Amino acid sequence: MSSENDKDGQPETTESHGDEKPLSKDEAKKFYEEKGIDFSPDAPINPRPVPEFEKSISDKISSKFGPKITVDYVRAHRIRVSTKKEDILSVAQFIRDELGYDHAESVAGVDYPDSKEIEVVYHLGSYTDEKLASQVLALATRVPREEIPNPGKDSSRMTSLREVFYSVEFHERECFEMFGVFFEGHPDNRRLLLPEDWADIPPFRKDFKIKGR
Amino acid sequence: MTTQLPPGISLEKVDDRIMTLNVGPQHPGSGHMRLIIKVDGDYIVSCDPDPGYVHRGEEKMAEYRNYIQNIPHLERPVIHDSSNILYPYCLAVEDLLGIEVPERAKYIRVIAAELNRCIYTLYWLAIYGIFLGHSTMFMWPAGDRELFIDLLEAMSGARVTHAYLVPGGIRNDLPANFEERCLRQVNYFEKRIKEYEAIFYQNPILKSRTEGTGILSRTDAIRLGTTGSVLRASGIDFDIRKKEPYDVYENLDFETVVMKEGDSYARSYVPYLEMFESCRIIRDALSKMPKSGSVRTKLKPNPKGGNEEVFKRVESGRGALGYYIVSNNRPEPYRVKISVGSFRNLICMPYLLKGELLGNMPSVYWSLNYWPVEADR
Amino acid sequence: MLKEFFNQETAPHATNVLVGKLGDILVRAVGKPLDYAINWGRLWSLWPVHLETACCSVEFGAASSPRYDVERFGIIEAFGSLRQCDLIVVMGTITRKMAPRLRMVYDQMPDPKYVIAMGACAITGGLYFDSYNVLPGIDGVLPVDIYVPGCPPRPETLIQGCMLLQEKIKRMKGA
Numbered sequence: 001m002s003s004e005n006d007k008d009g010q011p012e013t014t015e016s017h018g019d020e021k022p023l024s025k026d027e028a029k030k031f032y033e034e035k036g037i038d039f040s041p042d043a044p045i046n047p048r049p050v051p052e053f054e055k056s057i058s059d060k061i062s063s064k065f066g067p068k069i070t071v072d073y074v075r076a077h078r079i080r081v082s083t084k085k086e087d088i089l090s091v092a093q094f095i096r097d098e099l100g101y102d103h104a105e106s107v108a109g110v111d112y113p114d115s116k117e118i119e120v121v122y123h124l125g126s127y128t129d130e131k132l133a134s135q136v137l138a139l140a141t142r143v144p145r146e147e148i149p150n151p152g153k154d155s156s157r158m159t160s161l162r163e164v165f166y167s168v169e170f171h172e173r174e175c176f177e178m179f180g181v182f183f184e185g186h187p188d189n190r191r192l193l194l195p196e197d198w199a200d201i202p203p204f205r206k207d208f209k210i211k212g213r
Numbered sequence: 214m215t216t217q218l219p220p221g222i223s224l225e226k227v228d229d230r231i232m233t234l235n236v237g238p239q240h241p242g243s244g245h246m247r248l249i250i251k252v253d254g255d256y257i258v259s260c261d262p263d264p265g266y267v268h269r270g271e272e273k274m275a276e277y278r279n280y281i282q283n284i285p286h287l288e289r290p291v292i293h294d295s296s297n298i299l300y301p302y303c304l305a306v307e308d309l310l311g312i313e314v315p316e317r318a319k320y321i322r323v324i325a326a327e328l329n330r331c332i333y334t335l336y337w338l339a340i341y342g343i344f345l346g347h348s349t350m351f352m353w354p355a356g357d358r359e360l361f362i363d364l365l366e367a368m369s370g371a372r373v374t375h376a377y378l379v380p381g382g383i384r385n386d387l388p389a390n391f392e393e394r395c396l397r398q399v400n401y402f403e404k405r406i407k408e409y410e411a412i413f414y415q416n417p418i419l420k421s422r423t424e425g426t427g428i429l430s431r432t433d434a435i436r437l438g439t440t441g442s443v444l445r446a447s448g449i450d451f452d453i454r455k456k457e458p459y460d461v462y463e464n465l466d467f468e469t470v471v472m473k474e475g476d477s478y479a480r481s482y483v484p485y486l487e488m489f490e491s492c493r494i495i496r497d498a499l500s501k502m503p504k505s506g507s508v509r510t511k512l513k514p515n516p517k518g519g520n521e522e523v524f525k526r527v528e529s530g531r532g533a534l535g536y537y538i539v540s541n542n543r544p545e546p547y548r549v550k551i552s553v554g555s556f557r558n559l560i561c562m563p564y565l566l567k568g569e570l571l572g573n574m575p576s577v578y579w580s581l582n583y584w585p586v587e588a589d590r
Numbered sequence: 591m592l593k594e595f596f597n598q599e600t601a602p603h604a605t606n607v608l609v610g611k612l613g614d615i616l617v618r619a620v621g622k623p624l625d626y627a628i629n630w631g632r633l634w635s636l637w638p639v640h641l642e643t644a645c646c647s648v649e650f651g652a653a654s655s656p657r658y659d660v661e662r663f664g665i666i667e668a669f670g671s672l673r674q675c676d677l678i679v680v681m682g683t684i685t686r687k688m689a690p691r692l693r694m695v696y697d698q699m700p701d702p703k704y705v706i707a708m709g710a711c712a713i714t715g716g717l718y719f720d721s722y723n724v725l726p727g728i729d730g731v732l733p734v735d736i737y738v739p740g741c742p743p744r745p746e747t748l749i750q751g752c753m754l755l756q757e758k759i760k761r762m763k764g765a
């Protein structure tokens with residue numbers, strides 16, 4: 001690799017590959033610090049600038065709802081907003097009517113056994129608004145998680161967003177069977193992908209172990 | 214004699230007039246999935262899709278493998294579009310780990326993705342031909358597809374499961390005089406697929422079976438959240454390669470194919486026209502590609518993602534394909550969610566088939582660009 | 591004592607020795623060519639069921655494409671109704687949802703019927719050995735005649751598997 005780069009006349013990039021002698025731990029640390037790379041585990045890997053347009057969208061949501069929502073991050077083309085499960089319907093309606101997001105890309109559940117919560121993340125996009133075409137807004141909420149799940153009958157339930165975003169229908173059905181989150185107001189919370197005789201706990205929960213692992 | 218039926222299958226008669234049909238999983242008009250169709254005479258009253266026959270738990274398996282070990286099984290859902298299904302995964306992992314991809318690798322990735330899109334579309338077209346009883350349209354694309362497979366086999370070494378795109382670039386550099394071979398193939402192919410127009414798309418029988426069937430209006434396409442060729446056939450100009458360009462798509466010269474009709478014919482015509490655009494992209498990328506240089510940034514052994522999440526999407530043969538990866542300072546991802554175009558287009562099926570003739574079911578079903586293995590994941 | 595002796599005498603195989611011998615000779619003389627003729631008919635027109643179970647169906651489709659053209663070996667493209675089929679190619683992963691359907695399809699096929707397990711998933715579970723919804727091979731569901739390894743197998747490998755099956759059919763008993 002280095003020899004090819006030499007021929008192209010890019011000697012700057014090949015300097016690091018030149019010396020082959022092994023570095024001690026301190027030397028290596030110093031070497032990487034000089035290059036501006038931080039390998040400590042908590043360091044953000046690449047600090048991202050906050051873009052203007054995305055900031056304006058998140059400001060619109062936070063000025064409307066105030067403390068009801070938290071803006072988790074604002075990056076290029078990506079915004080993430082989390083809210084309580086009681087408020088998600090009004091937030092979603094605002095996002096659809098005022099901001100112009102019109103469809104859901106996916107509904108992802110994430111299981112957090114430590115905080116006893118299951119997070120449901122709606123990734124929303126827009127076809128109608130030209131400016132929003134590159135944006136994906138993640139609307140997240142958290143529902144309580146039961147130690148012994150009983151899908152459909154326990155407390156891990158939330159309001160369905162099907163009335164707001166019609167396209168979440170099959171995604172929510174998938175989320176129900178994979179995490180046991182019941183969506184109130186969804187017309188058919190039936191099984192979708194799993195076998196009809198599935199009698200185990202929802203498989204994407206962290207306490208469901210796959211064989212040999 | 215009563216036999217023990219598997220759960221979910223019932224033979225009871227619902228009504229004298231309304232009859233329930235199980236289309237699939239063993240049916241010449243559908244594969245890997247079941248459509249529970251209620252018919253009144255020849256007309257479909259309701260349709261209830263029942264996917265999940267190929268649900269293999271990819272997302273769960275991904276939580277137990279590290280970022281590199283995940284590559285082979287994540288490309289299996291669509292083995293004839295394997296570069297495109299790995300593309301957002303590579304973009305997402307690069308974003309998580311903070312890796313820069315060399316310029317030459319970006320161009321080669323685009324070429325691999327577009328070659329693979331042609332392979333996918335030709336396979337899809339071949340099956341569409343056979344669904345409509347047009348065996349020539351099976352033979353022609355299936356034969357032309359092999360030429361693209363040869364190109365990708367020369368690049369990666371494997372016939373369909375390439376695993377060519379890896380986080381940090383591509384697995385290996387192009388073989389000797391690949392550019393010349395690729396250009397020759399693209400030039401041949403552009404002349405060749407013009408013949409499809411005459412034998413397939415202008416065929417009066419095909420037109421009568423597809424034109425005006427399964428019309429998806431513009432507002433419904435938005436409301437149902439469809440994607441890919443289904444969306445573009447309904448008159449919405451949306452292509453992630455244009456709207457949110459990844460890698461080097463913004464430097465390349467191509468158009469988005471949009472049709473207004475929204476029927477089965479338009480949905481089958483859009484991917485065909487997109488193959489011409491793919492050829493344009495390949496030719497443009499070959500000319501703009503740096504002729505030499507590194508193609509892969511080496512990762513650290515067993516790399517760990519930070520405590521963050523990322524959502525990356527690309528335009529695959531079936532529409533938007535996104536990966537949502539949550540990482541928590543571990544070599545394995547905490548959660549991987551694959552948002553696939555096939556699963557998003559599944560919602561159209563009950564909507565479009567209602568009130569349709571049963572004989573038009575295959576033409577509507579396959580025009581939705583639905584690949585069940587991918588939808589089930 | 592006498593009764594037993596009498597019974598032995600009157601049993602057809604004992605009393606009519608000539609018929610018994612003639613039957614043996616007939617089976618030897620006609621059976622082998624008959625078996626050969628029946629098997630010859632079977633092996634050149636194997637009709638696979640159109641049952642796609644996973645991603646290996648892409649390569650099965652490619653096997654009947656013009657380049658590989660599996661039809662010249664007597665394996666006809668999968669179009670027929672399963673009542674007219676005598677070969678089931680299990681194309682890849684069998685999930686827990688598909689397994690009862692696979693068995694149902696197999697049970698509805700008329701005898702004689704042959705099974706080809708195509709791909710690593712159909713043989714052992716393959717890449718999905720630790721998935722919660724995938725069977726570790728189809729041996730528990732169907733009696734497999736030929737295993738075709740690969741993930742996915744190349745069409746040439748599938749064709750070789752089909753030819754091995756034809757070799758096997760040649761040596762089978764006809765009737």
